[in-house]
Structures are given as structure tokens and as C-alpha cells.
Amino acid sequence: MSDQPHPNDVSQEQAEEAVRTLLRWAGEDPAREGLLDTPKRVVKAYRDWFSGYESDPGDYLRRTFKEVNGYDEMVVLRDIEFESHCEHHMAPIIGRAHVGYLPTNRVVGISKLARVVDGFARRFQVQEKLTAQIAQCIQETLQPAGVAVVIDASHECMTTRGVHKRGVSMVTSQMLGTFRDDARTRAEFLQFIGIHGGSR
Numbered sequence: 001m002s003d004q005p006h007p008n009d010v011s012q013e014q015a016e017e018a019v020r021t022l023l024r025w026a027g028e029d030p031a032r033e034g035l036l037d038t039p040k041r042v043v044k045a046y047r048d049w050f051s052g053y054e055s056d057p058g059d060y061l062r063r064t065f066k067e068v069n070g071y072d073e074m075v076v077l078r079d080i081e082f083e084s085h086c087e088h089h090m091a092p093i094i095g096r097a098h099v100g101y102l103p104t105n106r107v108v109g110i111s112k113l114a115r116v117v118d119g120f121a122r123r124f125q126v127q128e129k130l131t132a133q134i135a136q137c138i139q140e141t142l143q144p145a146g147v148a149v150v151i152d153a154s155h156e157c158m159t160t161r162g163v164h165k166r167g168v169s170m171v172t173s174q175m176l177g178t179f180r181d182d183a184r185t186r187a188e189f190l191q192f193i194g195i196h197g198g199s200r
């Protein structure tokens with residue numbers, strides 16, 4: 001994949017200093033008592049929010065199960081809540097992902113689909129890329145007959161700042177294989193996740 005994490009040569013102290021710089025820039029005194037531990041807390045929070053760079057989400061899909069009595073219908077995990085951050089403003093993107101695939105001769109532990117979503121969500125993202133990365137990762141690693149990913153999310157860069165539009169959500173979808181080629185398969189998936197003909 002083209003978007004591999006880069007080696008990180010930034011120390012904890014340098015990251016904390018960057019937070020102190022932003023505090024000073026905003027007009028604060030980073031030495032006052034209430035802010036003394038803030039750089040440490042912010043860096044810890046960033047480690048959580050951006051922990052996706054520490055994982056290769058494809059690894060979650062390597063363990064598969066074959067004893068499914070020939071089950072070859074669609075598997076759908078819907079309403080996977082996630083938190084991400086937009087790469088333009090570093091503001092939260094909060095939403096839900098719906099993931100479906102058509103197994104060929106093996107299935108994956110269902111929690112792993114949610115782990116793949118988080119592995120890509122916990123990075124700097126644009127929603128289109130997040131959607132495509134999840135779908136491509138499942139397609140490449142599991143090699144099912146098809147993959148479908150729909151994401152419905154709100155972007156705080158357009159609710160708490162900028163254009164200030166609350167209640168707006170962005171919907172993206174990436175369909176691969178049978179979901180892309182066969183309208184009935186796609187329609188069945190959209191029905192499973194509660195989207196019929198474009199309205200919920």
C-alpha cells in the first residue's frame with residue numbers, strides 16, 4: 001500500500017515541547033499549575049488516537065476459519081463506531097462503518113473487521129481514503145469474492161469550525177468484486193445496513 005507509516009524520529013520531549021509551543025501561541029502560560037501536565041496528557045492522547053501507525057491492519061485478517069459448512073453468503077458487520085482525525089485540520093471524524101464481504105472458502109473472526117476499521121481510522125485521514133483502505137485491505141488479505149464498505153461520519157472541522165454545519169454527515173462507499181459488478185448483491189448489502197435506494 002502507498003500509505004505506509006514513516007519511521008518516527010520524534011522524541012516524547014520534542015512532542016511535549018510542540019504542545020507547549022501551541023499553548024504559548026494561543027496566549028497561555030504553559031508553566032501555570034493547571035497546564036503543567038497538559039503536554040504529557042496531550043501526547044498520551046495522541047498515542048491513542050494515532051495508534052494505527054503501529055499496526056498493519058492486514059495482520060488482523062491472517063487467522064481464518066474454514067469449517068463453516070460451505071457457508072458462502074454475505075457476512076456483514078454493521079454500525080462499527082470509530083473515531084478518526086481529518087488530515088486537513090487534525091479535527092475528529094466520528095462515525096460508523098459498515099463492512100461486508102462474500103467469503104469463498106474461509107471466514108474471519110468477526111471482531112477482526114472492526115480491528116481493521118480502527119487500524120486505519122487511528123491515523124490522519126480523509127474519509128474517502130479510509131473507506132478505500134479498509135476495503136482494499138480486506139480484499140487483498142482475505143481474497144473474498146467481494147468487499148463492501150460504507151462509512152457515515154461527521155467531521156468536526158465542519159461542525160465546530162469553518163462552515164459550522166451541525167448535523168451534516170458524509171457518506172462514502174467502496175464496493176469491490178461482486179458488490180461492484182452485481183447490482184443485486186450490492187442492494188442486499190445496502191438493505192442489511194439499512195440503506196434503501198439512497199435514503200435511510
Ligand SMILES: Nc1nc2c(ncn2[C@@H]2O[C@H](COP(=O)(O)OP(=O)(O)OP(=O)(O)O)[C@@H](O)[C@H]2O)c(=O)[nH]1
Nearest residue numbers: 086087088089125126127128155157158161162163
Ligand atoms: N473530501 C473530503 N474533504 C474533507 C474531509 N475532511 C475534511 N475535508 C475538507 O477539506 C477541505 C479543506 O479545504 P481548505 O480550503 O484547504 O481548508 P479550509 O480553508 O480550512 O476550509 P473550510 O473547512 O471550508 O474552512 C474542507 O472543505 C474540508 O471540509 C474528508 O474526509 N474528505
Ligand SMILES: [Zn+2]
Nearest residue numbers: 086088089157
Ligand atoms: Zn478537516
